[in-house]
Amino acid sequence: MPELPEVETVRRSLEPHMVGSRVVEVEARAVKLREGIRPADWHRRLLGTRVTALERRGKYLIAKGERAAALFHLGMSGRMVLRRPAEPRAPHTHLVLRFDHGIEVRFIDPRRFGVAVVLDLDRLDAHPGLARLGPDPLGGDVEGALQAAGRSRSPIRSVLLDQTVLAGIGNIYANEALSRAGISPLRRASAIAPRRVRALAEAIRAVLTEALEAGGTTLRDGGFVSAEGDGGYFAVKLEVYGRAGEPCLRCGGTIVRRALTGRSVFYCPRCQR
DNA sequence: ACTCGCCTGTCG
DNA sequence: CGACAGGCGAGT
Secondary structure, three states: OOOHHHHHHHHHHHHHHHEOOEEEEEEEOOOOOOEOOOHHHHHHHHOOOEEEEEEEEOOEEEEEEOOOEEEEEOOOOOEEEEEOOOOOOOOOEEEEEEEOOOOEEEEEOOOOOOEEEEEOHHHHHHOHHHHOOOOOOOOOOHHHHHHHOOOOOOEHHHHHHOOOOOOOOOHHHHHHHHHHHOOOOOOEHHHOOHHHHHHHHHHHHHHHHHHHHOOOEOOOOOOOOOOOOOOOEHHHHOOOOOOOOOEOOOOOOEOEEEEEOOEEEEEOOOOOO
């Protein structure tokens, strides 16, 4: 579900409630996620710790504590929410951290593709998910990253989903950036002229910035919400994602959907080449 | 560089 | 009922 704008939205909504606060109670279920929750780790190493920072790297969130760090990834269906202890638990609540101010942070993940793991502070960079992340599209050199990947003969959509190239882009924003840049998601990365690579870099920055300002993309299923429970309203600005069969906003032609390596691409065949 | 598997939920 | 879903890594 969550890509960079959604994860950053969650980070911002959690930050004031986590940073500077102390974990006074931990409830952790031994559940198999992409990286499973080990309750003993959470109790031994995070209970009693004050959180000093909440950072995002790509689609990962890192809560740094005084003695250890907690690494989260929301996978496809993960959520982190702020709740009062008396409020009922949503199904698939796998981890609850209660803070000294009385509010709980709950990690919920029905499909269990997420990550919630305790790490040594000095071994964060050794974590396989973090070690090979490319630059952040909002802070790093997007054009340079695309140029470096520009020899690839893979379809450009696949390159944009590669987290070692740029960290944080998922299927929605890959499709949207390509729409804005007028590039077919099926085009080989190596066959994009330099000026169009520049346009794509700008489109990536723009779409992620606008989506973040909108508080992320909440589709009709309402799957994504911030930790405060708010949906984002970028869905109304989507040009192609989820719009198969609908008219292209530019040329009036029909948006098509097709499978590419198992995942959908959406594009206007007339506007995107 | 693709395919598949991991899971549950929702929509047509 | 099948198709599909915002991700990712193992295996080939």
